[in-house]
Amino acid sequence: MTDALDPRALIDALVILVLAAFVGYEVVSKVPTMLHTPLMSGANAVHGVIVVGAMLVAASADDPLRVVLALVAVVLGTINVVGGFVVTDRMLEMFRRRPGDKG
Amino acid sequence: MSGEQVVTLLVYLVASVTFILALKFLASPRTARTGNLLGAGGMALVVAWTLLRTPGMLEHWWIVGVAGIAGSVIGVLGARRVPMTAMPQMVAIFNGAGGGAAATVALSEFLSSASGRAAGAGLLPIVPVIATLAGAVIGGVSLTGSVVAFGKLQGFIPGRPVTYPGSRLVAALLLGAIVVLGVVLALIVNSVPLFLLFVAIALVTGVALVMPIGGADMPVVISLLNSYTGIAVAATGFVLGNYALLIAGTLVGASGAILTQLMCKAMNRSIFNVLFGAFGTGGGVVSAGAAGEQTAREINAEDAAVLMAYAKKVIIVPGYGMAVAQAQGPVRELMDLLIARGVDVEFAIHPVAGRMPGHMNVLLAEANVPYDRLKEMDEINDAFPTTDVALVIGANDVTNPAARTDQSSPIYGMPILNVDQAEHVVVLKRSMATGFAGIPNPLYSDPRTAMLFGDAKQTVQALVSGVKNA
Secondary structure, eight states: OOOOOOHHHHHHHHHHHHHHHHHHHHHHHTSOGGGHHHHHHHHHHHGGGHHHHHHHHHHTOOSHHHHHHHHHHHHHHHIIIIIHHHHHHHHHHTTSOOTTOOO | OOHHHHHHHHHHHHHHHHHHHHHHGGGSHHHHHHHHHHHHHHHHHHHHHHHHHSTTHHHHHHHHHHHHHHHHHHHHHHHHHSOGGGHHHHHHHHHHHHHHHHHHHHHHHHHHHHTTOOSSOOOSTHHHHHHHHHHHHHHHHHHHHHHHHHHHHHTSSOSSOOOOTTHHHHHHHHHHHHHHHHHIIIIIOOOHHHHHHHHHHHHHHHHHHHTTSOGGGHHHHHHHHHHHHHHHHHHHHHHHTOHHHHHHHHHHHHHHHHHHHHHHHHTTOOHHHHHHSOOOOSSSOOOGGGOSOOOOOBOOHHHHHHHHHTOSEEEEEEOHHHHHHTOHHHHHHHHHHHHHTTOEEEEEEOTTSTTSTTHHHHHHHHTTOOGGGEEEHHHHGGGGGGOSEEEEESOOGGGOTHHHHOTTSTTTTOOOOOGGGSSEEEEEESSSOOOTTOOOOGGGGSTTEEEEESOHHHHHHHHHHHHHHO
16 A cells, blocks of 8 residues: 655656546447447456455454454455456357357 | 565555556457456455555454455345346446445444544645545435436336435535535534534535436446545545545546546537436327327238348347347347348447347347447448338337438437338337427337338347348
């Protein structure tokens, strides 16, 4: 984890935010319609990274209330990330070519 | 900055690159799966690093262990067991879980900072508060909104737009309350009960925003909520001073927003119209041109099979009806038989056919239909006038010619598949009922059109044996 974000680090974070937004916009503009469902599902899996945030909360949970909140957050985050990647893989598995198809 | 922190940041960088590649590789069916596995690998890396190297994790590993195993079991079972037709609502519920996690993290951080023990780095005082509030409210809206979207697609909640007099006013009041409470919490008082009220209002708002939206528009809503969860995750990234969350959240926030826009464009509607238009009231206004009893011509499966068996070109137009009946297997069989007879067979995929863009592609790919036979609307619309038979399988609104001609129709202006320009149109349908948008389809009373009533799967199987005997 990073140390306290001073104004400089805050600017860094803002720069990252803006650039990441442009990357997201550019990358998705090129995806064909037929892959929009897996794309939505894949993006859904990527924001499952919230599980890392939940783990950081768990690591500093030092009273019962926050332990409960950490448990809830990690369960939900794990459902998001694991389910997201598995369901996307299942969709994409169906796009594999039949043996013998060319191209 | 210690060496450990440098490595942590490098781990975040590697993971972020895999996330970007995961989305980028989705641009082609050939690389898409690799991309997804890459993203999962990056995710595993950052999770493992966090588990092993976070100070304090040693005393709290059981939380992550218990909750992580529980979440994994639920996630894998849900993702593996769900039938392909229910894919959209599965994405909705996973998205809701992510939103809930973000809101919970924000809540925990608020409680911690209220007692002076935050897990994250203390930023400038005002920034973490705003980010915490944003994470909580957007995550909360995404959680309950996704659950309602799930319920509507699964049939727990009526799919039609649920509105009542003053529902828009209520939604506006809720949003206003969120803004006011947010300002109070950020600038004036650091109160836990007030924050809980703030979160509660966010949860109610998620329900209030999605209930008035018709089931047909749920894919757009899910895409939008997906974007919201991304933004909520980015906000918690700010709270915790964590670049992995910041980058991945922003990436999804932006890509979800552009995807939502692409989906609205495919329907020729604005996002505002989708969210507040209460589209598809069903049985409400019926335009003059389409009013009255529709007279439709029926055909039996044998005749329809002969029609196709001796055609030169057949275009199959799949819709949600095919998905519900799980007819994709027999449809592939029908395609194989026709191709073996020298018929040119293609599939016309409307961008919003089914319940999600690409829904039909996924189902047909599942049935091993080669994806170069699947044509997008713009690619195939000019081919209908030279087509002998257009076979519409459980698609309705996306073939409705009223969208071209009838200015009073709610779907006026939506690009449609020009099915009515084919020489013969055979429509497979369970009944004369209207489609998801709840509007009549003049295609069915067109003299070129013949209706073939029944369950899509059984009907296509009948067509298959008909073509075999033809």
